[in-house]
Amino acid sequence: MNPDKVDRSRLRKLTDLPNVGPATAKDLVLLGVHNVDGLKGQDPMALYLKLCELTAQRHDPCVLDVFMSLVAFSEGEEPKPWWHYTDERKRLWPEL
Numbered sequence: 001m002n003p004d005k006v007d008r009s010r011l012r013k014l015t016d017l018p019n020v021g022p023a024t025a026k027d028l029v030l031l032g033v034h035n036v037d038g039l040k041g042q043d044p045m046a047l048y049l050k051l052c053e054l055t056a057q058r059h060d061p062c063v064l065d066v067f068m069s070l071v072a073f074s075e076g077e078e079p080k081p082w083w084h085y086t087d088e089r090k091r092l093w094p095e096l
Contacts, residue, residue: 001018001021003079006073013025014028017036018070019081019082024066027063028070031050031054036070040071040074044064044071045092047071048067051063065089068088069082
């Protein structure tokens with residue numbers, strides 16, 4: 001969902017989360033995440049690496065940006081577009 005449209009009181013399905021569409025929702029389920037609480041305390045890089053392992057493919061680094069946005073949101077930050085996290089990801093993990 002577009003981060004500008006997210007309403008914390010209406011998080012009924014994964015696609016109600018910021019930056020999550022059907023494909024990302026499917027990836028989250030594959031990772032064992034079924035709601036926003038399942039993202040609290042998670043390590044975005046660990047989620048990304050696990051997804052790459054489970055699907056036997058290297059995913060676009062932007063997927064890591066999405067995971068960073070979701071973990072931050074789950075821990076109380078305001079919803080932000082995934083690209084807000086790109087510079088931080090590049091700083092933390094320049095090898096991607």
